[in-house]
Amino acid sequence: MLEDIRSELGDTTRAPASQRTRTAEVLKRARESHKPVEVTIDGNTIEVPFGATILDAAQQLGIRIPTLCYHEDLCLAGVCRVCVVEIEGQRTLQAACSYPITVPIKVQTHSPKVRRARRHIIDLLLGSHYGECYTCSRNNYCELQRLAAEYGVDCFRFGHLSEPRFEIDQSSHALVRDMNKCVLCRRCIRTCIDLQEVGVLEAIGRGNRTKIATFMDKPLAEVICINCGQCINRCPTGALRANDPTDEVWQAIDNPKKHVVIQTAPSPRAAIGECFGLEPGHAVTFEMNTALRRCGFDRIFDTNFAADLTIIEEGAELLMRLKRALVDKDESVALPQFTSCSPGWVKYIEHFYPEYLDHVSSAKSPQQMFGAVIKTYYAQLNGLDPKDIVTVALMPCSAKKFECNRPEMCASGHKDIDFGLTTRELAKMIREAGIDLLGMPKSDFDDPFGTATGSGVIFGTTGGVMEAAIRTVVELVTGHKGEDLFEHAEVIPVRGFEGVRYAELPIADVGPVPELVAHLFDDWDWLKGVTLKMGVCHGTANAKKVMEDIKSGGKFSQCHFIEFMACPGGCLGGGGQPGPTSPEIRAARAKAIYAEDRAYTVRKSHENPAIVQLYKQFLTDGPCGQKSHHLLHTHYMARGKYIE
Amino acid sequence: MTHAMKTGSLTFDTVESGTGLDAALAGTGAEVLRTIKSSGLRGRGGAGFPTSLKWKLAAEAEGDRKYVVCNADEGEPGTFKDRVILADHADLIFEGMTIAAWVIGARYGIVYLRAEYTYLRPHLEAVLARQREQKLLGENISGKKGFSFDIQIRMGAGSYVCGEETALIESLEGQRGEPRNRPPVPIDTGYLDHPTIVNNVETFAWVVCIMAKGAKWFSSFGTEKSTGHKLFSVSGDCDRPGVYEFPLGISVAELLDEVGGQEAKAVQVGGAAGLCVPESQFDRTIAYEDIPTGGSIIVFGPDRDMLDVAENFLEFFIDESCGQCTPCREGVPKLLEGVNMLKRGECSMAYLEELCSLGETLQLASKCGLGQMAPNAFLSIVEHFQDEILGRTAG
Ligand SMILES: Cc1cc2nc3c(=O)[nH]c(=O)nc-3n(C[C@H](O)[C@H](O)[C@H](O)COP(=O)(O)O)c2cc1C
Ligand code: SF4
Ligand code: SF4
Ligand code: SF4
Ligand code: SF4
C-alpha cells in the first residue's frame, strides 16, 4: 500500500538562519560530548542540556523573562535587549534569549540593574514610537503595549514623538506597513529571509536612521513580496497589518440593493475562537455561521464546496496530464503537476521559478472558483443580477486579498471575489456588531453549497490537498472505497508537519471509468501497475528545497503531483490568522481540522451531491470541459525576480 | 620615562623581516605559545585580551579549517598608528599572521582593510607577492614541509562597527556588518563557522618582535600586567602630534610632556570609546589595569568646550551604531539631546541624573562594545566637568 518514505531533504520549517544555525551547529557537535549543565536562576537550580539558552531554562522553571525580538519560529536575533539578565561574575548584562549555557552559571532575572535596564529599554522603545493604541489594529494584543503595562510605564521618560516619521505604505493589496510603529525587532526580516526565504525585507541605514525596508525602499506592491503575511503574524506591534476591507464590506451589507454572500474557508473556523479567548484547537464553525447571519450577510457558504470542485478539476487535469505522458508518450507534458490553491505559492513561483509555470495546475483556487460559480450559476438559479452580488471570502490568508484583485480573475465579466476578509478582520466585525461569538446558537451553512465533504475541510492543513486528491483519485480509478484502502480513509503518511514529505501509491488494479469523467477517459488500463509519486511541502523555504531538487533532477522531479503551501503549517498558519503563532498553536488547529473531517458523513469530493448537481445542471461538459475551463481555470504570469 | 620614539625610529624598524618566523618555525606551535605567554603580550586593538590565550583556545578548537584574520579596520577616531604599520611594516604584519597560522594550524589568512586605506592596497599586494616569492607565504613555508599558509586582502566598506570582530566576520561573509550574539566566540565559531582568530595589526607586528628578540626583552618594558611597548596616535591640542611608541604604564602627564601638551585641561584616552581624563587625574597610567587604550590620545587644550567634545563623540556613535540593538540605537541620541539641552541650559539636574543612569544601562545592556562604550565620554565629562557644563544660559 502507500509507502511512506520520509524525505531526506530535511524536515523543518525553520530554514537555515544566520544566528540560530551558527549557534546550533556548534552546540550540536558539543552536545554529543558534553554533559548537561547546572544553572541557577533566581535561586532555583536545574540541569539543562549543554547549550540551552537562559530563556529555555527559565521557562522550564516557570520563571517569566520578558521578550520582544525573540520568536519561537525564528532564528535568534538578540537585538531588543528586553530580556537582559544578570549573570554572576559578568560585567555586562546578557540577553537571556540568545545566551547559551555551557558552564554552570548563576542568573538573576530581576536584580536592580536588570529592572532598571529593562525599564530604560522600554522607555526608549516608546520614545521613538509613533502611534495611538486606540486607533491601532493591534490594540489589546500588542506586545509593546503589554511590556509597557507590565513594567508600569506611567510617563514618557525620554519623550515621545508627536509627528510621524514615515509615510504609511498602502500600496499592496495584501499588507499595510506603518513603520512609525516599528520597534525594529526584525522578526519580519527573519520571517521573510529565514523562514520563508523570500527576502523582501532588510534593515537599511545605521544608528537611529535604521529602518526596515524593501529593495531600494520601494513600495511593497512593487517588490517580490508574495503576500503570505507571515511577517504580520510575527510582528509584535501594529507596524504590519493586512489591508483591511471591513468598511467596504459593511457598506455592502448596509446597502439593501446588494446581495452579500460570504464563503468561509476551513482554517478561520478552527482559529477565530482564539480571538475570543478560546484555547487554540477549538472549531466554532456553526456558532460563526449564526454570527455571520447576525452581522447581516445574506448567504453563508462553505468554501469546502469549492475545495471539492478544485479537487475534481485539478484531479481531472492531473489524470489528463498523466495520460498524455504515459499513453501518448508526449514528452512535452509538464509533470509533476503543482497545486495552485495557495496564492502565496503562486506568486512565489511566478517570481522565483517562472520557467516552471506550466507545471502549476490551471485550476483556480477554491476561493476564486466559488466566486465564479456564485456570479454565474448561483445568480442564474436565484434570478440575481451578478452586478448586485457582492462576494466576500473569509480566509486565513493575506495573499487571498491580492489574488481576488488579479485582473484575470473575472472570467464571468465580474470580479470573482470582491473582498477577501481575514480571520482577524471578521473577529473585529463580530465584536463591532456586539455579537458574543462563543454564546451563539449553532446553525448550518446555506444551500445549495452548504454540503461539503471532509476532503474540503482538510485543505486547511498541510498535506490536506494531497490527501483529498488521493481519496478522490483512488476511488475514481480503482473503484475501491477509500475506507477499504485506508482506515477511515485517512491517508496518514501525507499528514504531519515535516517541511517536505514524499509518498508513493502503487495502483495495483483499476475499475471502470465513472460517469463524471467518462468524457475524458475510456478506461484506466494505462494506470495499472503505475506507482503514483507525490510530494507535500509547506512554507516557501521548503518549496524552494523541492524546486531546487526538481531542478537538479532529484527525487521530486520524478513525482506526479506536488502540493505546495506558502505558509508554514498550510492555511491554518496563514497570514490572516489570529496572533500569536507557534508550532504548538498550529498543531492544535490542525487537530481541530482533522476532527472536523472525521465528523463529516461524506468525505470524498466527487461524492459531494452539490458538486454532482453543478456538473449536471451548469458545467454540463464536465470537469476540464469548455465551460469549466472558462470559469474555473486561469493562467499565470512570469514575473521574475527583478522588477523594473 | 624612557624610550619615547616617534615615527621613523620605532622598534619595528629594528626587526629584520623573516627573523621572527624563523625563530617560530624552529620550535613547535606550543613553544611559540609559551614564548608569547611569558612575554605577557595583550591585544593592541583596545580590549587587551591576552594574545597567547586567544591563540591557545583557537589551537585547541576542533575544526579542519581555521582562519587568521588581521583587523586593519582602524576606525577609532584619533587612531592612525595601524596605518603607519601597514605603510612601513606590512612585512611584519604578514609574518605575524604566519606565526599565528603555525600556532593554530590555519591555512588561510585575511586582512580586513579599512575602506579609507584602499590606497595602501597595491603596496600590501606587492609585499604579499614578494613574501610568496621568498617562500614566506604559500606552500611549505621556509622549507617547512606541510606548512602552508596564504593571505588575502579584503576591503571594508566604511563602517566603524565593522572593527568589532564579529561584525567584521559578518562583513567578510557578505552580510550587513552587525555584531553577533556571543557566545559562541570567533575562536570556535568564526568566519564561515570555522575557528578564527582576529587580532589587531599591531598585535601581529609585536609577535614578530617577541619571536625575534625574546619574551624577556619584551616584558622588561611596561608594567607587570601591561608589558611591552605600544604605539600611540597622538592628536589634538599639543605641539608634536604623531605616532609614538611608549612603554605601557606611562602616566598621562609624562605622555603630555613628550608630545608638548602640558597645557591640556583634559585628555581623551582610547578614542571616542575611551575615557575623558581631567587634569586632576593626569597622574594616572595608561595600562590595562588603569586606563586601557587602543592607542588613541586626543589632547584638549584649555579653550575647548567640553560639551562640544561630548557632542562630537556622541554624533560619531549615532552615525556609526549598526542600529540593531535598542539601547545603543535609541539611547545614544538621548544622550546627545541631553548635551544640547545642557548647552542651552535647559537640562534639569534630575534629567541629567536620569541620563547618567541611562548611560550606565547602555554600558551594561548594549549588545556590543560600541554601545557599551558610547556613553563613556559623556559620563566622564559629566563627572569631571560639572562646573563647566552646568548653569549655562541659552545662546
Ligand atoms: C565598535 C568596535 C570597534 C572596533 N574597532 C577595532 C579596530 O578598528 N581595530 C582593531 O584592531 N580592533 C577593533 N576593535 C576590537 C576588536 O573587536 C577586537 O577586540 C580586536 O581586533 C582584537 O585584536 P587584539 O586582541 O589583537 O587587540 C573594535 C571593537 C569594537 C567594539
Ligand atoms: S503598535 Fe502597540 S503600542 Fe503602538 S499604537 Fe499599536 S497597540 Fe499601541
Ligand atoms: S508577506 Fe511574506 S513575502 Fe511579503 S514581506 Fe511578509 S513574509 Fe515577506
Ligand atoms: S515591522 Fe514589526 S516585525 Fe518588523 S521589525 Fe518592525 S516591529 Fe518588528
Ligand atoms: S551596541 Fe550599537 S553597534 Fe553594537 S550591536 Fe548594538 S546597535 Fe549595533
Ligand code: FES
Ligand atoms: S528577546 Fe532577547 S534580545 Fe530581544
